[in-house]
Amino acid sequence: MNEIGHPMLKYLKTEGPSGPRLPLILCPGCGAGQVLNYTLHAVDRLLAEDNLNKEDVVFISGVGCSSRLTSHYLQFDSGWTIHGRSLAIATGALLANPKLRIIVFTGDGDAAIGGNHFIHACRRNIDVTIICVNNGLYGMTGGQVAPTTDTGEKTATTPFGNVEDPFDLCKLAETAGAAYVARWSTAHPRQTVKTIIKGIRKKGTAFIEILSQCPVHKKTAPVEMFKALRRLTARVKEGAAVPDGRIAVGEFCNRDKPDWISRYQDIIDQENRHKDTECTGSI
Amino acid sequence: MYRFNLNPAYCKGCGICIAACPKKVIESTGRLDAKGHILPGGGDMSRCTGCRLCELVCPDFAVAIVEDEAAEEKNDVNPD
Numbered sequence: 001m002n003e004i005g006h007p008m009l010k011y012l013k014t015e016g017p018s019g020p021r022l023p024l025i026l027c028p029g030c031g032a033g034q035v036l037n038y039t040l041h042a043v044d045r046l047l048a049e050d051n052l053n054k055e056d057v058v059f060i061s062g063v064g065c066s067s068r069l070t071s072h073y074l075q076f077d078s079g080w081t082i083h084g085r086s087l088a089i090a091t092g093a094l095l096a097n098p099k100l101r102i103i104v105f106t107g108d109g110d111a112a113i114g115g116n117h118f119i120h121a122c123r124r125n126i127d128v129t130i131i132c133v134n135n136g137l138y139g140m141t142g143g144q145v146a147p148t149t150d151t152g153e154k155t156a157t158t159p160f161g162n163v164e165d166p167f168d169l170c171k172l173a174e175t176a177g178a179a180y181v182a183r184w185s186t187a188h189p190r191q192t193v194k195t196i197i198k199g200i201r202k203k204g205t206a207f208i209e210i211l212s213q214c215p216v217h218k219k220t221a222p223v224e225m226f227k228a229l230r231r232l233t234a235r236v237k238e239g240a241a242v243p244d245g246r247i248a249v250g251e252f253c254n255r256d257k258p259d260w261i262s263r264y265q266d267i268i269d270q271e272n273r274h275k276d277t278e279c280t281g282s283i
Numbered sequence: 284m285y286r287f288n289l290n291p292a293y294c295k296g297c298g299i300c301i302a303a304c305p306k307k308v309i310e311s312t313g314r315l316d317a318k319g320h321i322l323p324g325g326g327d328m329s330r331c332t333g334c335r336l337c338e339l340v341c342p343d344f345a346v347a348i349v350e351d352e353a354a355e356e357k358n359d360v361n362p363d
Contacts, residue, residue, distance in 0.1 A: 008344055009344055028297045036342075037344065156305075223297060223302040227302060
């Protein structure tokens with residue numbers, strides 16, 4: 001009956017040693033599945049257009065709902081690593097093979113718990129693409145308050161409303177020194193795919209925050225949350241003011257600066273040249 | 284002519300494809316499957332433009348839009 005399936009199933013492990021791996025473990029209507037779908041569409045286009053091989057793309061994730069998306073389901077090289085430290089492991093993978101295109105899936109909890117790794121990865125401008133699925137709470141552990149939860153938001157641990165101000169991860173990444181920073185939501189599918197393609201092509205850290213829905217812990221129907229994400233976001237051009245009460249989406253920062261590996265390579269080349277001249281001088 | 288091909292084993296009935304469809308072609312079948320999900324189905328598929336937005340937004344890789352000449356009699360994708 002279903003002789004033709006979803007076009008991205010070619011990149012997914014549908015069967016594992018202990019039986020079928022799909023459907024995804026995520027709750028119905030979870031935004032993390034959508035983000036995986038957008039990312040695979042972007043990677044599919046990159047493989048076709050940029051003369052990349054499947055072996056050149058590596059997915060790395062930490063712990064969390066969004067981090068379940070990598071090694072368990074993907075037919076790419078992937079690592080499902082320790083909580084908040086996915087960027088440290090991505091740095092290691094990049095040092096081992098600088099030609100890799102590394103995509104790091106992180107949730108807002110993973111980015112905040114590994115906050116130090118996150119800001120230092122942006123500061124060093126390592127050549128990875130960070131895709132942050134931001135649903136505004138700790139979904140996997142039961143919907144507790146996260147550093148990205150909006151003020152006044154009710155969660156499992158803030159039943160009377162959150163008293164803290166949330167992190168703006170995009171501003172944090174931009175200030176820390178990432179080369180490319182953008183934010184979209186799961187309700188902006190085409191824009192997200194284009195941005196992920198741009199982010200992977202960008203030399204240096206690309207941080208892409210994708211606002212996502214958690215229908216289970218926010219106790220709202222997925223469709224309502226999907227429509228609300230479109231309603232509550234506003235695309236802003238650089239420097240323009242955001243309409244009241246809405247979240248700015250779009251591309252916030254796109255700058256050219258040397259990435260970490262190329263700076264190291266410059267020093268190695270310089271030293272080699274220095275040695276060469278020393279040798280010829282002594283002869 | 285396009286056909287809305289749903290994999291009922293993967294679909295969790297979230298309804299995001301119904302909300303995302305720009306032509307409002309996809310509609311709920313109103314029937315429960317064995318897991319308690321209300322699955323979507325292709326309605327008047329003659330209005331489908333093949334933009335494949337439903338494929339792109341599906342969180343569970345369940346939807347496929349198939350270009351098909353003889354799709355008329357296959358439109359009902361959820362016989363059970």
